[in-house]
Amino acid sequence: MINLTPPEIMMRLLRRTGTVLALLAELLACASALQAQLKSNVAAVNLNALLNSSLTVAAAPGLVNFALAPNGVASGSSTITITTSWVLPASAGNVTLYAFFNSAAVALANGAGNNIPSSKVRGSVNGGPFTPFTGSSPFAVGSSITVFKESVANTQGNNNRDDLLNLQIDTTGLGLPPGTYTGLLRIQAQAI
Secondary structure (H helix, E strand, O other): OOOOOHHHHHHHHHHHHHHHHHHHHHHHHHHHHHHHHOOOOOOOOOOOOOOOOEEEEEEEOOOOOOOOOOOOEEEOOOOEEEEEEEEOOHHHOEEEEEEEOOOOOOOEEOOOOOEEOHHHEEEEEOOOOOEEOOEOOOOOOOOEEEEEEEEOHHHOOEEEEEEEEEEEEEOOOOOOOOOOOEEOOEEEEEEO
């Protein structure tokens, strides 16, 4: 048996601990080096994003009432707010919004053969002057007004706009009998 002094015991322990620590450090270095050398395959994901062209129109309210005068002008009960939205390529040129009736002869009718022609219905766009529905559009001949025409290039192809349309009916000279007269105003946009 070897008799060691306490400082010698301490030295031996430190050497053994140092050796063990050095071995552990070497093992860790090798393990991380081995891990760093291992790489997976590359997985690829193709991305495809599509933004479709669109052109939409909404109008509110859906009903405008008139208290017709026997021989005069009556204003509509509500202003129509028209919202037009589009996402279009610059090559689309212009967006034009039309308000129209299907027939110039019959904008409103009472069902008994009495009619109010489109020329007796007037529209005011955004506070402008009242004009009769006598223009032409791609949708109707002689019974339209143009609400707006705007270049797509000026809007970078994307836009959302509101327009106000007020209506009047002029019964002057029509000689209409009392009754309820109904009709349908159509509002449609075209990009061309």
